[in-house]
Amino acid sequence: MTFLKNDQSEEVLEDLYGEKDYYWYLRSQEFCETFLKPMADIINEIGGSVLDVGCGEGQLSQFIDVPYCGIDASPTAIDKARQTYHDRNASFGVFRLENFIEEWKGSLYIDDFQTVVFGGIMEVLVAPEERVRLARSYMDRFDSEYLIIYDLKRLDEAPFKSNFQLIQRISATVNLEGIPKVKRSRKILVFKR
Numbered sequence: 001m002t003f004l005k006n007d008q009s010e011e012v013l014e015d016l017y018g019e020k021d022y023y024w025y026l027r028s029q030e031f032c033e034t035f036l037k038p039m040a041d042i043i044n045e046i047g048g049s050v051l052d053v054g055c056g057e058g059q060l061s062q063f064i065d066v067p068y069c070g071i072d073a074s075p076t077a078i079d080k081a082r083q084t085y086h087d088r089n090a091s092f093g094v095f096r097l098e099n100f101i102e103e104w105k106g107s108l109y110i111d112d113f114q115t116v117v118f119g120g121i122m123e124v125l126v127a128p129e130e131r132v133r134l135a136r137s138y139m140d141r142f143d144s145e146y147l148i149i150y151d152l153k154r155l156d157e158a159p160f161k162s163n164f165q166l167i168q169r170i171s172a173t174v175n176l177e178g179i180p181k182v183k184r185s186r187k188i189l190v191f192k193r
């Protein structure tokens with residue numbers, strides 16, 4: 001059973017993270033300051049540990065003070081994350097999000113996660129009717145109190161709002177050249193179980 005509407009193979013992901021450097025903008029100062037820093041402030045305030053699902057090159061971890069674990073299906077992205085953020089209180093692993101719950105055996109210092117983050121995952125990769133089920137399966141498995149959805153502005157928030165308690169909402173737009181307009185406006189939704 002899969003949650004995905006866009007099942008990107010390892011080859012596709014290697015192409016995106018290879019020469020194409022498709023996600024270059026996620027490293028930009030604009031993205032980091034506008035979206036990642038405010039999201040990290042919320043995660044740090046909540047306390048406990050955090051799981052970043054589809055973490056890419058792990059940019060969020062640079063602002064996180066609590067124990068952090070990032071997973072992504074791209075080995076290249078995870079290699080970059082490990083090289084860049086090796087001095088942080090962070091661990092990274094190559095996992096596909098649809099298999100992670102079955103494959104996770106815990107790590108030396110984290111087992112449950114107080115907060116689960118899905119950043120840039122739901123709108124593009126996950127089938128609309130599966131989004132709440134996916135989020136809930138992670139929250140149940142890792143005993144999480146908080147769910148953070150960071151995504152394009154156009155993501156339909158209604159299913160999340162009717163299943164979880166929305167406690168904070170940030171929306172912002174960056175003026176970054178070279179990416180389509182639709183990618184510039186994003187929102188951060190913070191839910192409590």
Ligand SMILES: C[S@@+](CC[C@H](N)C(=O)[O-])C[C@H]1O[C@@H](n2cnc3c(N)ncnc32)[C@H](O)[C@@H]1O
Nearest residue numbers: 008026054055056072073074095096097119120
């Ligand atoms: C738009 S990027 C989001 C990166 C980061 N979370 C952010 O919000 O800036 C989507 C990420 O999902 C990863 N991805 C795609 N399919 C995946 C899967 N089935 N399991 C885990 N990660 C996947 C890609 O490698 C990519 O890093």
